[in-house]
Structure formats: C-alpha cells, structure tokens
Amino acid sequence: MQNIEKNLIDINHQIESAALEFKRDPKDISLLAVSKKKPTEDIRGAYACGQRDFGENYLQEALEKVEELSDLNIVWHFIGAVQSNKTRPLAQNFHWVHCIDRLKTAKRLSEQRPQSMPPLNLCIQVNVDQEASKAGVRLDEVDQLAEKIAELPAIRLRGLMAIPAPQADFDSQRKPFAQLRQALERLNHKGLDCDTLSMGMTHDMDAAIAEGATVVRIGTAIFGERL
Numbered sequence: 001m002q003n004i005e006k007n008l009i010d011i012n013h014q015i016e017s018a019a020l021e022f023k024r025d026p027k028d029i030s031l032l033a034v035s036k037k038k039p040t041e042d043i044r045g046a047y048a049c050g051q052r053d054f055g056e057n058y059l060q061e062a063l064e065k066v067e068e069l070s071d072l073n074i075v076w077h078f079i080g081a082v083q084s085n086k087t088r089p090l091a092q093n094f095h096w097v098h099c100i101d102r103l104k105t106a107k108r109l110s111e112q113r114p115q116s117m118p119p120l121n122l123c124i125q126v127n128v129d130q131e132a133s134k135a136g137v138r139l140d141e142v143d144q145l146a147e148k149i150a151e152l153p154a155i156r157l158r159g160l161m162a163i164p165a166p167q168a169d170f171d172s173q174r175k176p177f178a179q180l181r182q183a184l185e186r187l188n189h190k191g192l193d194c195d196t197l198s199m200g201m202t203h204d205m206d207a208a209i210a211e212g213a214t215v216v217r218i219g220t221a222i223f224g225e226r227l
Ligand SMILES: *Cc1c(COP(=O)(O)O)cnc(C)c1O
Pocket: 034, 036, 057, 079, 080, 163, 201, 202, 203, 217, 218, 219, 220, 221
C-alpha cells in the first residue's frame, strides 16, 4: 500500500514533467488507474491517495469491484473488449467505455443506459497498426463510425482510444499516437465535439503525452506487475 502511494506520486510527477517538456498544461491530462487483476484493497489504497478514475478490463471482475466499492465516489472506465450481448451491465454501471469499434454495440449501450444517469462517455478504439488480430476500426473508418455514434441520444462521444504495438524507442512510439491525434483533429474539424485521446500505458506514456494524450491508462507503474 505504501508502494501505491509512492507510485502514484511518482507517476503524477512524470505526467507533469512530460507535459511541461511538450508545452502542455498538466491539468489537461488525467490519470486512469488500471486496476485489472488487482484486489479491491489496492483500489481503496489508491482512492485514499486521491485517485478517482479507475479502469477495468474484465466484465465479471469489474462488476464485482463496482459493487464492493459502491461506498466510494469512483469514476469507472471499462477498457476491455465489449461483447455486444453483454452491454447492459456496462450501460448501468460505468461512466466511460473506451473500446467501441462497432455501431451495434454503441446503439445497445445507448438504448440500455438508464434515463436517470447522464449520457455514457464513449471512445472509439482505433487499430492504428492495422494488425489483423487486433480490435479497433481502421483510421479510414473512424469518421463514419464517429458521425453515427455522435447521434445516439444516451451517448456522449468523447474521442479516440488506441493500444499501439509496443515499440522500444520514443520516436517509433510517437508515430501511432500522432495518427490518432490527427484523426481526432479531423473529427473536430467536421464539427464533432471530441475532447479525449485515451492513449499511453506504462511503457509509452511520455510519447502519448507528447502527441496530445488527455487520458493515460496506467496499471503496472501504480499497482506493480500483474500475475
Ligand atoms: C492493462 C491495460 C492498460 C495498463 O497497462 P500497463 O502496461 O500495466 O500500464 C492500459 N490500457 C489497456 C487497454 C489495458 O488493457
């Protein structure tokens, strides 16, 4: 637990110094703590240090944690693959879903979002490396999907998300993030009001910040290695 506190301080410093290095306001970058496979005590520990946004990948695990931690004022993000027949619990329990790559899934989330809740925040996942095995739409498919999702009543389209293939050096890491930033700029140019670039993990956070990340999704550097 002591480690989580120190890790959070360190990662927040790292975000701040990367922001300053690339002439950005640190306040424009929010830290999403990725707690998958970590116990709820770790989440409580991070929460006690002021962390509010948490990300989970696996639906069953995520729902158990939401329930167990319902006494806390957590902003829950779902960052795993969304099965289109399991959208209802996401619509009912989460504030954000980051990995949308089909209109059908977004439509169901919109239909299932309880009217008592604010619109569900969505990001479109982009397969920037065009790897056949990976989730996400191609860069040339982003605009069409975004325009349709933006019309859904109980959804707020916030922006784009990507998980690029790991690269060892900084310049190679920047490239896919730059493509995602350009895609977001195109959407805004077309009049879609998007403010979110969900990109950057423990190993490539600085490169993502250099290219405009507004949400960095960090697991290992906060909670340690996952088994
Ligand atoms: C696990 C995961 C992360 C966090 O990765 P770390 O390398 O542990 O920082 C971020 N985003 C997604 C989508 C993940 O699945």
